[in-house]
Amino acid sequence: MRFLNVLNGVLLIGLIVFAVVLYAREQQTRLAEREIRRLEADIAREEENIRILQVERAMLMNPERIERLVRRHLVMAPVGPERIRGLNAILADLPARAYKPDAQEGVSDPLAALIARVQAGEAKR
Amino acid sequence: MTAGRAGIGALFTRQRLTILAFAAVFLVIAGKAAWLTLGVDPERRTAVVRKAHIPRPDIVDRNGILLAADMPFASVFAEPYRMIDVDEAVEKLTSVVPSLNAAKLRRLFSDKRRKFVWVLRKIGPDLEKRILDLGIPGIRVMKEKRRIYPMGRLAAHVVGFSNIDSKGLSGIERFLDGAGAIFTASLINPSGKDARPAQLALDVRVQHALRAELQRAMRKYKALGAGGLVMNVHTGEILAMVSLPDFNPNDPVKTGALKKDRLNRMTAGVYELGSVIKAVTFAMALDAGTARLDKSYDARFPLRIGRMKINDYHAQRRWLTVPEIFIHSSNIGTARMALEVGLERHKAFLRKVGLFDKLRTELPEAARPLLPRRWTKVSSATAAFGHGFAVQPLQGATVIAALINGGKLIPPTFLKRDKDAAEVLSRRIISEDTSRKMRYLFRLNAIEGTARRAAAPGWRVGGKTGTAEKVINGRYSKDHRLTSFIGAFPMDDPKYLVMVMLDDPRPTAETRGFATSGWNAVPTAGRVVARIAPILGVKPKLDSEEAKKELARWRKINPDWNVPMAVAAKGAVSGAQ
Numbered sequence: 001m002r003f004l005n006v007l008n009g010v011l012l013i014g015l016i017v018f019a020v021v022l023y024a025r026e027q028q029t030r031l032a033e034r035e036i037r038r039l040e041a042d043i044a045r046e047e048e049n050i051r052i053l054q055v056e057r058a059m060l061m062n063p064e065r066i067e068r069l070v071r072r073h074l075v076m077a078p079v080g081p082e083r084i085r086g087l088n089a090i091l092a093d094l095p096a097r098a099y100k101p102d103a104q105e106g107v108s109d110p111l112a113a114l115i116a117r118v119q120a121g122e123a124k125r
Numbered sequence: 126m127t128a129g130r131a132g133i134g135a136l137f138t139r140q141r142l143t144i145l146a147f148a149a150v151f152l153v154i155a156g157k158a159a160w161l162t163l164g165v166d167p168e169r170r171t172a173v174v175r176k177a178h179i180p181r182p183d184i185v186d187r188n189g190i191l192l193a194a195d196m197p198f199a200s201v202f203a204e205p206y207r208m209i210d211v212d213e214a215v216e217k218l219t220s221v222v223p224s225l226n227a228a229k230l231r232r233l234f235s236d237k238r239r240k241f242v243w244v245l246r247k248i249g250p251d252l253e254k255r256i257l258d259l260g261i262p263g264i265r266v267m268k269e270k271r272r273i274y275p276m277g278r279l280a281a282h283v284v285g286f287s288n289i290d291s292k293g294l295s296g297i298e299r300f301l302d303g304a305g306a307i308f309t310a311s312l313i314n315p316s317g318k319d320a321r322p323a324q325l326a327l328d329v330r331v332q333h334a335l336r337a338e339l340q341r342a343m344r345k346y347k348a349l350g351a352g353g354l355v356m357n358v359h360t361g362e363i364l365a366m367v368s369l370p371d372f373n374p375n376d377p378v379k380t381g382a383l384k385k386d387r388l389n390r391m392t393a394g395v396y397e398l399g400s401v402i403k404a405v406t407f408a409m410a411l412d413a414g415t416a417r418l419d420k421s422y423d424a425r426f427p428l429r430i431g432r433m434k435i436n437d438y439h440a441q442r443r444w445l446t447v448p449e450i451f452i453h454s455s456n457i458g459t460a461r462m463a464l465e466v467g468l469e470r471h472k473a474f475l476r477k478v479g480l481f482d483k484l485r486t487e488l489p490e491a492a493r494p495l496l497p498r499r500w501t502k503v504s505s506a507t508a509a510f511g512h513g514f515a516v517q518p519l520q521g522a523t524v525i526a527a528l529i530n531g532g533k534l535i536p537p538t539f540l541k542r543d544k545d546a547a548e549v550l551s552r553r554i555i556s557e558d559t560s561r562k563m564r565y566l567f568r569l570n571a572i573e574g575t576a577r578r579a580a581a582p583g584w585r586v587g588g589k590t591g592t593a594e595k596v597i598n599g600r601y602s603k604d605h606r607l608t609s610f611i612g613a614f615p616m617d618d619p620k621y622l623v624m625v626m627l628d629d630p631r632p633t634a635e636t637r638g639f640a641t642s643g644w645n646a647v648p649t650a651g652r653v654v655a656r657i658a659p660i661l662g663v664k665p666k667l668d669s670e671e672a673k674k675e676l677a678r679w680r681k682i683n684p685d686w687n688v689p690m691a692v693a694a695k696g697a698v699s700g701a702q
Contacts, residue, residue, distance in 0.1 A: 008143070019154065048197040048250040058191035058275030063333035078656060080687045081583035081665035082676070 181272070181291050182301065182312045183322035184284055186329045187364070187541050191322075192284050193298065193374075195291075196273040199253040199266050201244040205234045208263035217259045218244065222252070234263075247271075272298075274374040280332050282389040283325070283366050283488070283539060286374035286382065295382070296389075297325065297539060300487040308540075324541045326362035331355050334656035335365040339625070342649040343369055346630035346640070352390035352518060353650075355657060356622045358526040358613060360547040361535035363486075364621070364661075366391050366519075390626065393490035395515040399593035400454045400575075400642075401611050402511030402521065407451060407566060408528045409474040410462040412559040421446050424457040433503045435460050438592075438641075439575075451566045452574025454590065456510045463509030464502065471505050478527065478534060478554050484520040487539045492517055511591060518609070522624045525589070525611045529567060529619045532560040568616040572671055575643045579612060579651035582676035583665025584658045586651065588612020588623075590642035595629060605629045608642035610650045615663055623657075625650040648682050655679075655686070 059065075070076055184193035208214055211234040219227050222245065233242045244264065245256075253266055272287050285296015293299035301309045301323060313320040339351040355365040368390040372382035381387050388394055410416035421444045428435040439453050450458030463471050475481055483493040495515040497504035507513040519537060527534040533551040555563075567587030570576045575590040588610055595605040609626040613619040625646045636644040658665070666672060679686070 008147075015150070015154070022157075045250045045254060051194070051197055052249060054191060055194050055196050055273050055275050058194070061190060061329075062276050062279065063330055064277070064279060064337070067333070067337065077687050079659055081581075081655070081658075081667055084659060084665055086664065 180313055180320045181287075182309060182320040184297055184301075185322040185324050186280075186327045186332075187325065187362075188328065189322075189324070190329050191275050192280055192325065192327070192329070193272060193274050195270045197250070197268065197270050198247040199250065199268055200246045201248065201253070201256055201264065201266050203230075203234060203242045203244050204263045204265065205239045205242060206237050206263075208234055208261075211235050214261045214264065217261055218256070218264070221255050221259065276329060277375060278371050278373050278380075279329060279336060280327055280366075281371045281374050281382075282368045282391075282490075283327060283363075284374060285488075286377045294377075295490065296488060297323065299489045303489060305487060325539055326357070326360075326364060326541050327366075327539065328364045328660070330660050331657045332365040332367065334660070335653050336367045336369070338649055338653045338656065339367050339369055341652075342625070342627060342630075342645060346627060346633060346636070346645045348627040348630040348645075350386060350390060350628035352624075352626040352628075353653065354391055354519065354522055354622075354624045355653070356522055356526055356537060356624075358530040358619050358622050359535075360542050360544055361523070361526070361537045361550070362542050362547075363519075363537055363539050365657075366539075389488065389490045390628070391518045391624075392484075392486065392488050393492055393517075395492045395495050395517055396607055396609075396626070397511055397513070397515045397593040397596075398518065398521045398609055399511040399591035399607070400456075401525070401589050401591035401609055403451070403454065403459045403509065404528055404563065404567070404589045404611075405475070405478065405480070405524055406459050406463050406471075406509040407447070408555050408559055408563050409471065410466050411447075411562050412555040413466050413470060413474075415465045416447055416462050418447050418562060418565075422450060422458040422461045424450070424455050424461075426457075428457045428460055428506070430503050430506055433506075435506060448566060448569055451589075452570045454510075454575050459510045460506035463505055468500060468502065468505050471508070472500050475508070478524045480514075480516050480520060480524060484517050484523065484537075486519070486537055494520070511593065518624060518626055521609075522611055522622055526613070526622045527554055528563045529560060529587075529613050529616075529622075531557050564616055564619065567612065571612065571616070572675075575641075576610065576612060576647050577678070578643055578648045578682055579610070579654065580648075580675045580679040580682060581614065581651045581654035581658065582679045583667040583672050584654050584663060585615040585617055585666065585672075586612050586623075586654050587614070587616035587619075588647075588650065590647055592641040606640060608640070608646040610642055610646040612650055612654075614654050614658060615666075620663060621657070621661060623650050623653050625653065651679070652683060652686075655683075 181195055183191060183195070185191055203214075205211075211231060214234060215227050215230045218230065219225050225244070230244070233239065245252075248256075256264065257266060270291070271289075272291060274281075274284060274286070276284075281296075283296055285293060285298035285300075287293045287298045287302075293302040297305075309320075309323070312323060335353050335355055339353050342348065343351045351367070351369045353365070353367050354363055356363050366389075368388070370381075370387060372380040372387050374382070377383070390396075407416070411418075424437065424440075424445045425442050427437075435456050437453070437455050437457050439455070441449070441453055441455065445453065445455055445458050447458075447462075449455070450462070466474075481494060481496060483491055485491055494517070497508070497513050504513055523534070523537050526537075532553055532555040534554045535547050535551045564587065567589060568585065569587075570589060571579050571587045576586070576588045579586045579588065589612070591609040591611075593607045593609075594601040594603060595607055596602070597605055607626065607628055608630055609624065611622065611624045613622040627646050627649070630640050630645040632638045632640040632644075667676065
């Protein structure tokens with residue numbers, strides 16, 4: 001009888017321990033599941049956001065729209081064939097257009113002068 | 126100890142009590158374990174309703190730019206009978222979306238008989254989250270997807286459109302559901318959740334250039350409609366296809382997609398292509414060996430066959446060499462060349478190049494050719510210069526591509542394709558040598574023939590013009606025409622074919638009263654080439670004498686070119702858009 005009582009006691013304690021462990025595990029699982037659901041919802045939302053941005057970007061890239069804007073706001077022209085040149089043709093032209101410091105009287109740096117001119121033009125506008 | 130003797134008291138001995146207690150505890154544990162393993166989640170009342178949705182692939186151009194996409198959106202609705210505190214609900218909602226009408230919502234929500242009230246439709250995911258975070262009982266969200274065409278009208282006829290149930294009704298959209306269902310299935314990921322995009326051969330930049338120039342031509346020549354395409358002659362890929370007037374696939378019904386004049390002229394309609402078809406006759410005669418480039422034909426008088434009299438539009442009234450017949454577009458000479466080849470061989474050749482059969486591509490809109498009922502001497506002679514039989518314009522372009530690409534007929538496609546795949550599908554129709562001669566004739570025609578005014582300088586355009594009289598009330602009309610041009614560039618090694626077609630262009634002051642192809646379709650095609658050649662990476666060659674002449678001609682025909690757009694738009698240059 002005494003042996004049985006001890007066994008029962010051990011079993012009872014074991015049972016309580018396992019019940020606690022099981023409950024803790026279950027709780028953990030539940031939290032993890034909730035986290036997964038939250039993350040999945042976040043991912044889905046981000047995917048939707050990406051989708052919307054992709055569509056918006058495509059709308060912004062519509063060449064028709066860009067041409068309309070260019071026509072209204074920019075001073076640009078269609079490229080004619082005389083402006084398309086191979087690298088060799090440009091290289092052949094180079095000596096004639098070589099960089100010559102102090103080429104112009106009173107202007108020491110033509111590049112700086114060019115930048116100044118552009119800035120002056122912008123200021124006027 | 127028997128049950129009978131011990132009675133009820135015996136049941137409550139300490140031992141039995143203990144056993145019973147244990148049994149109860151084990152039962153609870155067993156039950157719990159069973160619930161944990163087998164038990165189903167208790168029904169969770171979610172706030173989001175998702176509509177089942179089969180993934181529909183996006184459609185992108187050859188560079189991956191979106192042409193059609195499913196866009197998610199959410200709609201918020203209320204179930205007033207589930208609502209606990211109406212005032213709180215309205216207050217919370219208006220705090221997130223101030224534009225909502227509070228009084229109206231309060232009235233709607235207070236009516237507990239109502240099962241369903243829309244609150245907000247088509248909102249983005251951020252706003253959706255903020256509303257769900259409010260946690261109002263009775264406020265729920267429905268997820269939906271809608272097909273969006275970010276490029277709008279740009280490629281309406283190619284991409285097509287689908288209905289609200291995401292079923293393709295026209296164009297590639299219909300192909301994805303119908304004939305291309307296997308292709309579509311191959312795009313869907315094994316997970317079934319999403320799909321890779323369907324990549325078209327189209328290039329939106331080329332498509333835009335073509336559409337813009339066709340629109341300009343329609344305005345300028347007061348045409349009823351226009352059509353055009355750009356095709357890679359070595360792969361059969363269609364880089365651009367436009368048919369005007371068009372519609373907006375985002376709202377097809379309101380923009381008239383179902384109207385008769387909105388059909389895709391390039392595939393869904395058949396037209397007599399007129400003199401463009403002469404090129405086919407030339408290729409046939411040269412390939413058969415009955416004609417040579419140095420051979421001459423009598424074009425002094427109209428050609429009589431029975432009661433039929435064949436005349437020339439640009440009559441020369443003399444013997445013409447084969448290149449002369451080509452550049453003067455002589456009907457008489459071409460008919461003689463065809464008759465020399467013979468009725469049966471002529472018929473067989475047209476069949477071989479596919480002009481007698483319905484051309485099928487991915488687009489479901491495909492028309493059957495209209496052919497003469499009986500193949501006689503007259504029908505052969507008129508078919509030689511493109512009269513009396515009508516085909517899809519795309520069909521004509523496909524054959525011309527074969528005449529210049531080295532002689533191989535390649536079925537055209539709207540899907541991206543590489544050269545090897547095209548090689549497998551290709552079929553030789555004429556010899557390499559005949560193709561070389563055809564290239565010469567096409568280029569010659571652009572230098573000194575009817576296609577002079579293409580003039581895209583340095584890009585070595587070559588092509589053939591066609592002006593067909595429209596059939597109105599069953600008879601050919603002298604005043605209403607269909608003008609077309611099929612050409613390619615650079616002619617010394619053709620890469621891209623350009624076709625332009627104008628429906629009933631009117632003569633204008635600038636065209637000196639002419640309304641034939643050379644005065645409207647040809648210059649339009651020239652502008653298309655000048656716009657797309659730099660995009661497609663074709664390099665101009667300006668060093669030849671021809672090119673210099675072309676440049677001078679070009680500047681005269683296109684005074685708005687090289688003028689900044691903002692200046693041209695203000696009308697500083699006459700003739701500018």
